[in-house]
Amino acid sequence: MFGRRKKSGSAKDADAARGTEQVVDVTDEAEVEAESDAVEESPSGRVNLPPAPRPDGPWDLSEVSKPAEGRVDLGGLFVPGVEGMELRVEVAGDAIVAATVVLRDSAVQLQAFAAPKKEGIWGEVREEIASGITQQGGVIDEVEGPLGWELRAQVPVQLPDGTGGVQLVRFIGVDGPRWFLRGVISGQGAVQPEAAGLLEQIFRDTVVVRGDGPMAPRDPIVLKLPEDAQMVPEGVQQEEQGSRFSGDMGRLARGPEITEVR
Structure with a gap:
């Protein structure tokens, strides 16, 4: 099942990883300049190290021969399909920028x-998220x-x-070749991290x-809807199949939905 909702200001805690950058149209020369100017060391002294090896994923498109096999094609991401899951997409303006997998009483966005080409940003991003939440x-x-x-x-x-x-939330992240993948685990998978094995595997197997x-x-990699997705008109309510997560972050609030039967 796919659900589509607008981003709201109440979700800013989980969005701290993206900072305040706007999507811009840059040239190759501008990209090189932006990467050369990237912060090598944060104010607290954390160095942005090169991306670590990813022997268990998440994967770059170049590392997977058949990315669509067993995965939902969202354009910028191939998300693993799991029986009983619900998949919702999140919109910023006219662009789809995030996907949330809901599985029983847990979810991962x-x-x-x-x-940058030669630097990982997860260390710096963690500091920004932590600062925003503690404030x-x-x-x-x-x-670890x-x-x-x-x-x-x-x-x-x-x-x-x-x-x-x-609300208990887990922020996970992995640096890849010229990309960074962030996950936000909520629900039971955050309350009891040992119960989040399947969500963690979905994150690992994402392309x-x-x-x-x-x-x-830090520009978001834009997503798209699957070709066979069906839109459920706004206001049409369906029977709840999973837990609702209340609170300011509003990650799993229902909105207009796009459904796919698995």
Whole structure:
């Protein structure tokens, strides 16, 4: 099942990884200049190291012979298909920039960005996410998890009854060749990380299609709808099959939906 929703200001915690950059049309020369000017060391002293090896994924398009086999083609991403999953896309302006896989009572949002040729940006991005959440009164733990270094966050949210609460979220990320893939795990997979094995495998088995065109570092890699997706008109409600995640981040709120039967 595909769901499509507009991005809202309430989701800014999870969007901190993208910063305030706007999508721009650059030339090859401009891209080289942007990459040469990339920050090599963050204010706290964290060095942007070259991307680490990815023996278990996520994969670059050049590393997979049949990317569409067992995966949903979203243009900039090939997302693994799993029985019983629901797949929703997120829109920024006129562009689709993220996909969320909902599986029972957990979810992982996938979003890919352009990155410098010789530097990984995940270390710097973690600092930005952590800073944004702590400034809002949240709590951040940086730990080494199954996918490498990640952030486990307690994000302040307002519950449906108006009282305050916290939402547990995991931010995971991997640097690839000229791209960066970020995942945001919510629901039970964030509350009990040991229960998120299937979501982590979906993240690992995702294929990123960066393309050969020039892009400024941190520009989002735009996605597209699958050719066989069907739009469900706004306002048409379907029977809930998974848990609802309440709170400011609003990642799994229902909107107009595009459905695919698996």
